[in-house]
Amino acid sequence: MSLGRLLIVGAGGYGCTVAEAALLCGWNSIAFIDDGFPALSWSGHYDVLGDSSAIARFASQFDAAVCAVGNNQVRKSMIELIEGAGLPLVSIIHPRAYVSNDAVVDAGTTIMAGAVVGPYARIGKGCILNANATADHDSEMADYAHLGVGVAIAGTACLGEGAWLQAGRSAGYGVAVDDWVVWK
Numbered sequence: 001m002s003l004g005r006l007l008i009v010g011a012g013g014y015g016c017t018v019a020e021a022a023l024l025c026g027w028n029s030i031a032f033i034d035d036g037f038p039a040l041s042w043s044g045h046y047d048v049l050g051d052s053s054a055i056a057r058f059a060s061q062f063d064a065a066v067c068a069v070g071n072n073q074v075r076k077s078m079i080e081l082i083e084g085a086g087l088p089l090v091s092i093i094h095p096r097a098y099v100s101n102d103a104v105v106d107a108g109t110t111i112m113a114g115a116v117v118g119p120y121a122r123i124g125k126g127c128i129l130n131a132n133a134t135a136d137h138d139s140e141m142a143d144y145a146h147l148g149v150g151v152a153i154a155g156t157a158c159l160g161e162g163a164w165l166q167a168g169r170s171a172g173y174g175v176a177v178d179d180w181v182v183w184k
Contacts (some may be wrong), residue, residue: 004063005029007087009052009078011036011043014128015068018110019046021094022066033058052081059085066092066108067126072144072162072180079108079126079144089125097129106143115147118155130167142179 006027008015011034019030032048033055034040041048049058055065055078065087069075082089089108093099097115105117106125114132117123121135124143129135133147136155141147145159148167153159157171160179165171169183177183 002026002028005031005061006090007031007033007049007055007058007062007065007082008046009033009055009065009067009082010069010075011040011046011048012068012070014070014130016044017112017131018066018068018092019044021092021110021112024095025092031058031062052078055081055087056085059087062087064088064090066090066110068110070128070146072146072164075126075128076144076162082108100137103135124161 003026006022011032030046032043034048035051037048037051065082067075067078091109093111094113096113097111099117100119102119103117103121105123108126111129112131115129116134118137120138122140126144127141128146130149132150134152138156139153140158142161144162146164151165153171154173156174158176162180163177164182166184
C-alpha cells in the first residue's frame, strides 16, 4: 500500500532513520527540509528542498509531514510551521515497534524499531520514542517529550511537555519529570 509523498523536517541522522521507517510503513516518496540548506542539499537517498522557511512553499507537493529533529524546542517550532502551512502531521511507527491497541499516540510522533508502548500509555503530539525505548502501561508523555535510545519510563511515570530523557536514563514507577527538563 502506497501512502504517497512525505515531507520530513530534519535531514540529519535521526531524519534518515525516520525516512527508513517511513518507507517500511509504505510511504513511497520522501524529501527533506533542513535549516542546513543550501550547504546540505542531499541526505541519504533524498533531496533537501530548502530550509524551514520553505515549508509553506512546498506543502502542496506533499500528502503529509513529520518532524525528525531531536531538539524538543526546535521540533515544537517546526511542527507549528508544518501545521501553519496546512500540511497534515503524521506519526511514523516503525513496523518493528510494538504499540498496544489500548495506547493513545498523537500526531507527529515517531516511534522507532524495538520501542514498546504499553497499554493505556498516552503519547502526546510530536514525541520521540527512539530505538528500544519503552513507555510502560499507564505512562504519559506530554507533547514534544523525548525518550532517547534504550530509555524506559515505568508504569504511571509522567514526562512533562518537552521533557527529554537521554540514552542511559530511566524514570521509575510514578516518577514525574517537569516540563522542558533534560536528564543527561
